[in-house]
Amino acid sequence: MAQKGALEGIKVLDLTRVLAGPYCCAILADMGADVIKIEQPGTGDDARFFNPFKNGESSYYMNMNRSKRGITLNLKKGKDIFLKMVESADVVVENYRPGVMKKLGLDYEELKKVNPRIIYAAVSGFGQTGPYSQWPGYDLIAQAMSGIMSVTGEEDGDPTRAGGPICDAVGGLTASIGILAALQYRNKTGIGQMIDISLLDSAVSIMTIINQHYLVDGRIPQRRGNSYESGAPMESYRASDGDIVLAVGNDKMWKKLVELMEMPELLEKPEFATVHKRVQNRIACKEYIEQWSQQRTVDELVKIMIDTGIPAAPIYNIAQVCNDPHIAGARNMFTEFDHPVAGKVKVTNTAIRMSETDACVKCPPPVLGQHNDEVYKEVFGFSEAEVEDFRKAGII
Amino acid sequence: MAQKGALEGIKVLDLTRVLAGPYCCAILADMGADVIKIEQPGTGDDARFFNPFKNGESSYYMNMNRSKRGITLNLKKGKDIFLKMVESADVVVENYRPGVMKKLGLDYEELKKVNPRIIYAAVSGFGQTGPYSQWPGYDLIAQAMSGIMSVTGEEDGDPTRAGGPICDAVGGLTASIGILAALQYRNKTGIGQMIDISLLDSAVSIMTIINQHYLVDGRIPQRRGNSYESGAPMESYRASDGDIVLAVGNDKMWKKLVELMEMPELLEKPEFATVHKRVQNRIACKEYIEQWSQQRTVDELVKIMIDTGIPAAPIYNIAQVCNDPHIAGARNMFTEFDHPVAGKVKVTNTAIRMSETDACVKCPPPVLGQHNDEVYKEVFGFSEAEVEDFRKAGII
Structure with a gap:
């Protein structure tokens, strides 16, 4: 856990909830970024209420928020506090519906005024632009509209979803790539930028060679059980x-x-x-x-x-996966931490093996507001009295 | 096409074939890296023989190799030529079976002797280590052993694969993340490293919350049609x-x-x-x-x-996806280039929308050895006579 990470020194403000956004930030955190998860005071991320639980703590949440520190902040009442944090941050990630951050006065245009180097990644169902941008996005919606369901299942069966949250996951991976590429550009030029990731775009983009059959031949690929278009047996x-x-x-x-x-x-x-x-x-x-x-x-x-x-x-x-000597053993794809409430919990590791800076789960996920004191005071320089005032006013 | 890319100035030697590796490098190329695809003289990437075709050119290959330049090189006969190129390269990506590059005398240990800053990414079915590392890897193998098939399909039906090459795609995305994180680390420290990406690890890693049910509760998630574990309807x-x-x-x-x-x-x-x-x-x-x-x-x-x-x-x-006004229109998820042999061809775009350095298809994929002269001479400084000798000896 004391290992060096590839992204050490990169400070990420993580406003995301549930899956795609938190997954993106968990990958950055596993690679050494200082990811500060910011949650609504009192309730926190919706995923804190998703099963399965251990000692009352959601392991859905725990899996997606390991390696992060956690603070609380009401973005409406605490807008100025957030802007102060943005001044010294490198990356902001949010997955609100397009327009919500603008209403809060915290969209990219506002944030870059206080920090032109900021990299702002927005993860949404349909993206920031286009006729469906206001449609609500879920993994299932992206599976349906990307055509993934249309080509999954038996030939004579119904459209079938892939049985994991694959569009959420691919959206998170795609957002990570955008953020890291923007960091590379900023290293050279000093210029930040906004990254606009859509779950649906991400799902469409992985269908590559399937789309190609229609784009080139005009043929619409169909469900074909477990067989492939380009190889047999x-x-x-x-x-x-x-x-x-x-x-x-x-x-x-x-x-x-x-x-x-x-x-x-x-x-x-x-x-x-x-x-x-x-x-x-x-x-x-x-x-x-x-x-x-x-x-x-x-x-x-x-x-x-x-x-x-x-x-x-x-x-x-899934039991065979979790107990396989190659996957769970040699490849270390499951990793355990000791959570202050839940005790010992195993989660799925990232798949990024690096010889100098291996990605790994650094620490357990935060309980709600666990790092308020250390983060507000030590990282962002607010005084003891200020933090006490925030707390009394219900801002944090 | 004249737009600036986030990864401009990054030189990538792409030794990969078929899907996961080429996809990783296509993403880097769409983001502005100078990706030089290196193929076997005479035959090239196996994917050149995969359908669908246009004017005899594989659009499977075209989709995965757009935005790259292409050269030919026999790695056995041309080992020294490759090592010369590595001296000034930033990234090498290969997807041979573990051990093949070592046999060629071109594994990471050898490459870092000529360039300690090199970032070397190996993409394989099962990773460089562990009891199954020599097993051959395909998308279907990763779908089967990651548990994805076990949770995809009808409750009373058989295990079903997800109907696109999702494990290949996720392997490619994961490799891109590793490479970009390693670049960030190298910017700070000057130190390169080796990245070891396995299709199976990548597939297991996206099953996050599904694995969690077993890891925490000991319950083995089953196929459940199109319904979800954590929400209904x-x-x-x-x-x-x-x-x-x-x-x-x-x-x-x-x-x-x-x-x-x-x-x-x-x-x-x-x-x-x-x-x-x-x-x-x-x-x-x-x-x-x-x-x-x-x-x-x-x-x-x-x-x-x-x-x-x-x-x-x-x-x-898939036809509805390719013609949707949001996906194909506003979000520009399909893009066309003019290929010297195939003519106008549409392919699927990357999903990474960036305000300063938008990822986009820069140029058509290469025909076999198309850029031998410009790359060997202008990029790597070989003389006219040397290149002629390579050609006569069947090295390129």
Whole structure:
């Protein structure tokens, strides 16, 4: 925990709530930035009320706000206090609906008057501009309008969402990239800027090669179960005790698979002669593979496939992920802290392994207003009496 | 296209192929870095053979390699040429299987001897360390082993993959974050470093709050169609002509919805009294909503919901995404370039909107070896005669 971070010395004011914004700031915090989470006095981030709980503390909140310090501030009553903090901050991140910060007199135009070097990142459902900018944004809304749901699910089934908050997460990752690029630009020029990240834009942007089928060919990609547009055999297959996935990406691997299955006749079949043909005839191809795979267990199959150099994997449930010797062990993807109320809690680590400045969870998340005294006094230079006044007036 | 970029002056040597690595470098290129894509002479990136094609050029490749310059180099024969380029480069990105660069004598330990400031990012399926590090990695493998498939799909259905290359994309985004953070650290200290990004780690890291249910409660999250663990009504609902999604995140919105549906009796029902109760009784809740929603079209429903302040959205197919006035219009999420062979081609834009240095597609992707002369001579100072020799020897 005493390790040096890549972003040491960067001060971030984190006004965000729930998921995409807090996730962005948690990544910056894990990389060493001094992230100060600012919450509404009395209530705090909505996510403090989201399950699952440990000793009454939300571990949803804890996961998204580790490595940060926490203070309270009523932005309406405490506008000047916030502006004072912006003077010496590097980054402000907010995920209010577009227009809310302007109403508070705290939009980018105002903040850059007190600090032209400030980097201001706004994360919203639909972005700061355009006809839908005032629409409320949620992960599910972005999954629906990005087309992700339209291509997820069985061929004869309904549109299906991806089963994690992937649009929120991708929005948070995208915001982190924008902030870090803006820091690089500011290092060279001294100029700050505003970054406008939309959950929907972020979701559309990761659909890259799927969009390409429509943009180039005018063909609308459809749901296709677990199979892919550009490779086959590449989907899930039945074993005797569950399912596995195979990802046979080229002719060389296909040849290896056919040899392994002892079905040399498949190499003679014109319908499987190229990747493109195997994509077209994937159902017939799957039938041959399952004749063989259904005779073997998941463990047997994965072992012989990997030994033969064929990409294969078990389909893990979340317990298997959290207990896997590679994921949880060697790669350290889950990490524990000791929380003042909840006790020992495990959360998911960031995936950014760096040789000099490894990203890691630095400290437990704050209880509401935990660092009011140290942050207002030591970081921003308010006096003991001022902080006492803020407290009495219900501003913090 | 003449716009300034946040990463101007940063020189990236891009050794990557197919998706996650090229996507990472495309983001850096869209933000102004000088990304030099290095491909195998004669064949190039495998993705050059992936559909869909335009005039024989792969638009899969084009999407992932826009904004870059392209050269050819055989890394075995041209090791010294590569080391010469590393001397003046800022970043090297590769996505070979762990160990391949070491065999070539071009791993981080070797590169930092010629340039201690170099930032070296390795993107692989399972990371550089751990028992599975030699396993081949594909998007589908990461979807299976991260648990994403285990929580995607219908309750009574099979594990289902998310219908885009989301693990490849998230791996690319994560690598970009690592590289930019390392740049920030190098600006302060002059020290480069190695970044080790795994597709599987990246996929596990975005499952945050899903993992939390197991890590804190020991409960294994299951597939639950389009519904969420932490909010209801929040899933898809039938309209008269299709489906919509609703994301009713709190009691206030629930009250608005009930008023809109003219079903005040629902507010009296104890089984819908809190978010948690509505999650538990979501199927009963859905039946009430569909009694009402099935009488109306998707367009009618979305309009009245949004007007009432209830988060709702249509479920778009990819054609609707690509033609939407907000997404394609105001937010400029698709952008066109003029390719020397393919002609005019549209690709998906990055989602990073910046007020001073907006990320944008700068130029078309290279045809194989297109910039050999200008890059080897002008950027790296090789002579006309040397480049001619490289060419004759089949090194470039």
